[in-house]
Structure formats: C-alpha cells, structure tokens
Amino acid sequence: MNSTLENINPRLYRKADEREVTANDEDEDIVDEFDAREIFDLIRNINDPEHPLTLEELNVVEQSLIEIDNKANTVRVMFTPTIPHCSMATLIGLSIRVQLLRVLPSRFKVNVEITPGTHMSETAVNKQLADKERIAAALENSHLLEVVNQCVRMKS
Amino acid sequence: MQAIKLVDNFSTCTLKSVEMGTLELKQTLTGHRGRVWNVCWHPKGTYLASCGEDKTIIIWGSQDTKWAVKTILTEGHTRTIREIAWSPCGNYIASASFDATTAVWDKKSGQFECNATLEGHENEVKSVSWACSGQLLATCSRDKSVWIWEVNDDEYECAAVINAHTQDVKKVRWHPNEEIVASASYDNTVKIFKEDAADNDWSCMATLSSHTSTVWSLAWDKSGNRIATCSDDQTVKIWQEYKPGNEPGIVTTNNESVWKCVCTISGYHTRTIYDIDWCKTTGLLVTACGDDIIRIFKEDGDCDPHQPTFTMVCSMDTAHSQDVNTVQWNPTVPGQLASASDDGSVKIWFYNE
Numbered sequence: 483m484n485s486t487l488e489n490i491n492p493r494l495y496r497k498a499d500e501r502e503v504t505a506n507d508e509d510e511d512i513v514d515e516f517d518a519r520e521i522f523d524l525i526r527n528i529n530d531p532e533h534p535l536t537l538e539e540l541n542v543v544e545q546s547l548i549e550i551d552n553k554a555n556t557v558r559v560m561f562t563p564t565i566p567h568c569s570m571a572t573l574i575g576l577s578i579r580v581q582l583l584r585v586l587p588s589r590f591k592v593n594v595e596i597t598p599g600t601h602m603s604e605t606a607v608n609k610q611l612a613d614k615e616r617i618a619a620a621l622e623n624s625h626l627l628e629v630v631n632q633c634v635r636m637k638s
Numbered sequence: 639m640q641a642i643k644l645v646d647n648f649s650t651c652t653l654k655s656v657e658m659g660t661l662e663l664k665q666t667l668t669g670h671r672g673r674v675w676n677v678c679w680h681p682k683g684t685y686l687a688s689c690g691e692d693k694t695i696i697i698w699g700s701q702d703t704k705w706a707v708k709t710i711l712t713e714g715h716t717r718t719i720r721e722i723a724w725s726p727c728g729n730y731i732a733s734a735s736f737d738a739t740t741a742v743w744d745k746k747s748g749q750f751e752c753n754a755t756l757e758g759h760e761n762e763v764k765s766v767s768w769a770c771s772g773q774l775l776a777t778c779s780r781d782k783s784v785w786i787w788e789v790n791d792d793e794y795e796c797a798a799v800i801n802a803h804t805q806d807v808k809k810v811r812w813h814p815n816e817e818i819v820a821s822a823s824y825d826n827t828v829k830i831f832k833e834d835a836a837d838n839d840w841s842c843m844a845t846l847s848s849h850t851s852t853v854w855s856l857a858w859d860k861s862g863n864r865i866a867t868c869s870d871d872q873t874v875k876i877w878q879e880y881k882p883g884n885e886p887g888i889v890t891t892n893n894e895s896v897w898k899c900v901c902t903i904s905g906y907h908t909r910t911i912y913d914i915d916w917c918k919t920t921g922l923l924v925t926a927c928g929d930d931i932i933r934i935f936k937e938d939g940d941c942d943p944h945q946p947t948f949t950m951v952c953s954m955d956t957a958h959s960q961d962v963n964t965v966q967w968n969p970t971v972p973g974q975l976a977s978a979s980d981d982g983s984v985k986i987w988f989y990n991e
Contacts, residue, residue, distance in 0.1 A: 588960055588981070591909065591928070612870070612910070613824070613852065614961070615720075616806070618673070618691065619736050619762050619780070622717050 487532055489565045495541040498526070516586075518548040521557060524585050528577050529633045531570045540564050542574060547597060555589045557582065562597040571601055575611045576620065577633040584634075659991045661932060661954040664974075665705050667984040669696050674978035676721045676964045681728045683970030688984045689719035695733055695743075697750070698984070705986055714741040714752040721765050726772045734763040740777050742794065756787060756794050767819070769812040776819045778807035784821050784831065786840055798840035802829050809855045813862045814918070818843075820865060822853035828867055828877075830897065846877050848899045857916040857923075865897070866923055868911035874925060874935070876901040876946060886944055901946050906933060906953075909961075915975075917967040922989070923948065924975060926962035931955055932977055934989060952989060 501519055506512050522545040526538035537543045547560040559578055563571045579594045586592065594611050596604045610616060620626050667688070674690040685708065686698045695711040715735035722733045731743040731750065740763050742754040760781035767776050775787040775794065784807055786798040806824035813819070818832045828846040833839070851870035858865055865877045878900045880888040890896050909928030916923055923935040934952035941947045958979035968974035973989045 609824075609851065609870075615764070615808075616780070618718065622736055 492540055492564050515552045518545055521548045525578050531573050556591050558593045560595050560597045562600045567602050571607050577630050580630050581634045659952045661952050662988045664986040664988055673980045677976045677978045678722050679968050680724050683968045686976055687722045689722045691718045723766050725768045732766045734766040736762040740766050765809045767810045767812050769817055776810040778810045780806045800840050802842045811856055814858050822856045824852045844897045846897050855913045857914050859916050860918040866914050866916050868914040870910045872907045874903040875899050903948050913964045915966050919972045924965045926965040928961045930958050932957040
C-alpha cells in the first residue's frame with residue numbers, strides 16, 4: 483500500500499482548538515445561526531482517503547475557506563488538495579459534499595470547490611462535484627459509497 | 639414643449655415591461671420517497687407520470703379536478719429512474735434508468751407491465767424520447783452515446799449508435815414533426831442528428847456551441863425551426879434554423895441548415911437551470927432552476943424574429959423547497975403545468991396571464 487501513495491510525506495498542520503462556548507450559546511432565546519466554524523467542525527475530521535490523517539491535519543480544509551449565508555441558504559467550501567496532481571481530489575470533494583448533504587438541513591445549497599490555483603484539473607473536478615446527477619449516480623455505486631463512508635466515518 | 643415629449647416616450651417604455659402573470663398552485667402530489675427527477679404528461683393531458691430515486695413510476699389521474707395516484711409501477715428498474723416518456727399514441731411509457739437500461743411499459747394485459755428492456759448502454763441512461771411517428775426511440779447515456787431504436791410490432795432494434803459527444807449526454811428530444819433528434823451534453827454543446835437517406839447512417843447535421851457549461855435540457859418550439867436550451871451556465875439560449883436559400887441570406891454549406899444562437903436570456907437564474915419546456919399552444923417558455931424558482935418567459939410581440947427578445951412574465955419564488963428538476967406544460971390544457979423537485983413532491987400549477 484505504501485508504495486502506491488501519491489504524496490508519501492505530506493506536511494502536517496496543527497489542529498484547531500475546540501470551539502469556545504460563549505454565554506450566547508447557552509441562551510435559548512438567541513437564534514443560533516450556522517457559522518463557518520460550525521461547518522468546519524462538520525468536515526474537519528473527515529479522513530484522508532490514503533493517510534490515517536484528517537482533512538484538517540493535512541490543511542485540506544480550513545475555516546477561513548468556508549463561506550456561509552444563512553439568509554440565502556448557501557454554503558461554499560473550498561478545499562486544497564495536498565499536491566496539484568492529486569487523483570483523490572474528486573473523492574475528497576465528494577466526501578465533503580456527502581457529509582454536508584447528510585448533516586445540514588435540506589434548505590442549504592452546498593458548493594464544494596477546489597481552492598483556485600491548487601490543482602491541475604481544477605475546472606474538471608469542480609464541474610463534476612457540481613453535477614448533482616453524477617453525484618447521485620456515484621452514490622448508488624456500493625463500492626464508491628463504502629469508500630466515501632470510510633472517509634466520513636468519525637474515528638472513535 | 640420638448641420636455642413633455644420626453645415624458646411621453648418614457649411612459650410608453652415602462653408600460654411594456656410590467657405585464658406580469660401569476661402562477662397558481664393547484665395541487666401538491668406526494669407519493670414518491672426521495673427526489674423526483676421527472677414528470678411527463680400523457681398526450682391527451684389527462685394523466686401525468688412521475689419518476690425518481692425510489693425506482694418507481696407513479697401515474698396520476700384527475701378525478702373531480704383533483705389528482706390522485708392511479709398506478710404505481712415497480713420492479714422495472716434496479717436503480718434511479720431518471721426520465722419517463724409517453725409514446726405519441728399514449729399506450730406506452732418508456733423509462734430511462736441509472737441501471738443502464740430503458741424499459742418500455744404497455745397496457746396490453748389491462749394494466750401497465752414492463753414488456754421490453756432495451757440494453758446496450760455502458761452506464762446510466764439519462765434520457766429517452768419518442769419520435770412523433772412513434773416508430774423511433776432515442777436514448778442517451780453517461781457513456782457519451784445516443785442510441786436510435788426502431789420499433790416494429792413491440793420489438794425494439796438498435797438502428798444506430800451515435801458517438802458524437804465527448805462527454806455525458808444529458809437529454810435527447812425529437813423534432814415535433816420530423817425524424818430529427820437533438821441531444822444536450824456535459825460537453826456544453828447541443829447536437830442535431832438525422833438519417834442520411836443514401837446509406838441509412840445517422841449523422842450529426844449541426845453542433846450548437848455557445849453555452850459555457852453543461853447543457854441540461856432543450857425544447858423544440860411548435861414549428862421545429864427553433865430550439866431553447868438551458869444550462870449550468872445559468873442562461874437560456876434560443877437557436878434558429880436557417881435552411882439553404884433562407885431569406886436573411888445566412889450562408890449554408892453542403893445544402894444543410896445552419897443553426898444560430900439568436901437570443902441569450904441571462905441575469906435571471908441564480909443557479910443551474912435543470913429543465914426547460916416550450917408550450918406548443920401558448921409559445922411560453924418555462925424553466926426549472928436549482929434556486930427553487932419556476933420562471934416563465936414570453937417572446938415580445940413586436941421583436942425581429944431573427945433577433946428575438948423575451949420578457950420574464952412570472953417568477954415563482956420557493957415554487958419548491960429544494961431544486962426544481964423538471965417542468966412541463968400540459969399538451970392540451972393551455973396554462974397548466976407540472977413540476978417536480980428534490981423535495982420529493984410533484985406540483986400542478988396554472989399560469990394566468
């Protein structure tokens with residue numbers, strides 16, 4: 483398995499601290515809207531398809547690359563492949579998309595895109611990730627679904 | 639005196655752009671589990687079929703002005719049913735599925751049964767369409783091909799495999815009166831095919847290039863001289879056929895028609911436009927969009943047919959609570975239309991001018 487790794491020695495990044503609970507979080511009368519940190523917490527622990535590391539540890543996802551608009555019901559996540567020719571880019575994007583589709587309320591429109599300038603086939607991967615018909619067909623493929631579920635599954 | 643004249647001009651301009659119609663929700667039909675991909679009216683307008691990720695086809699019928707489930711067709715497919723199409727005679731339904739097959743259902747036994755399964759595509763079948771004669775079927779797939787099937791006494795024989803597109807083919811639609819078929823693709827183009835009388839080969843007679851992303855759907859107008867297309871690039875385009883010897887003098891070669899984009903409707907849709915339909919009776923265009931909105935467009939009465947302009951006459955916000963996947967005008971009841979969505983519902987609407 484090790485000999486087939488594309489990125490043999492990925493750079494590791496420090497993990498973010500736990501979200502701080504503020505007084506407002508405990509107040510039932512205050513509407514608690516989704517924010518970028520909350521979206522980040524939903525995807526930071528997705529596993530990389532080839533390393534026993536999370537997308538956060540590899541800096542594939544960052545809180546600063548998440549945009550959310552509660553009023554417009556839109557979420558935009560940019561992710562950064564570890565190397566510019568990473569063949570796992572589509573699978574990583576698919577895992578992020580599946581996780582958000584499963585966890586967020588259905589009112590949200592989710593866009594998952596490669597951070598501009600960080601992948602050779604950026605346009606092609608983005609187009610595929612935006613095509614909900616192809617995503618739907620991919621998720622009916624039991625082998626692929628199993629791989630995605632392995633990425634999304636939280637480590638106990 | 640001059641000032642008064644200016645005001646007059648201004649008032650005639652504003653009057654023209656505000657004739658908005660209303661879209662009235664008549665009924666919400668629930669019955670599917672999960673996303674509904676497509677709806678199709680029976681040619682007489684009295685039945686509606688719908689299909690989706692639950693692998694079933696529901697046939698809805700109208701009773702005392704209310705729509706209710708007539709039949710549920712199951713076990714024809716092992717994966718999502720992406721699209722269904724009634725035959726022009728109304729006796730058959732074809733269904734295109736992600737399981738790589740197309741099924742043809744008939745009512746010979748008294749109830750709808752799947753009596754033919756068309757196999758051959760390598761992966762998901764995305765769309766299916768019957769020619770006006772009912773003697774030809776077209777299917778298209780993620781395998782990039784368009785297949786033409788000949789119908790002879792309930793036998794279906796593949797007449798052609800057309801590999802003209804370079805990517806996933808999303809939609810096939812036959813010309814309203816002739817044996818000409820158009821296909822829309824993930825390769826951003828629409829292609830038009832017809833059979834060459836000399837060698838019985840199906841070949842591409844035109845490639846319509848202008849969209850900058852996936853073309854999800856297309857609709858012919860009543861005459862078959864125009865096509866409307868909709869895309870992931872958030873625009874609708876109107877294409878006009880120019881036959882050899884056409885009046886405006888558009889150059890044609892090899893005695894073949896050329897198709898030109900004569901209008902781009904942009905700035906209205908905020909996400910992918912998944913479907914479009916052109917009403918054969920009223921001439922109105924309707925679109926289904928990923929921003930949950932159904933929009934209706936009308937061609938301006940006084941515009942140059944070679945440079946037409948369209949005005950949005952209706953925009954129904956949150957027509958559904960999720961992406962609208964399909965819209966279709968009733969072929970016999972002007973103003974009536976059906977839509978379906980990721981939210982699992984089918985809706986029946988009426989457009990009042």
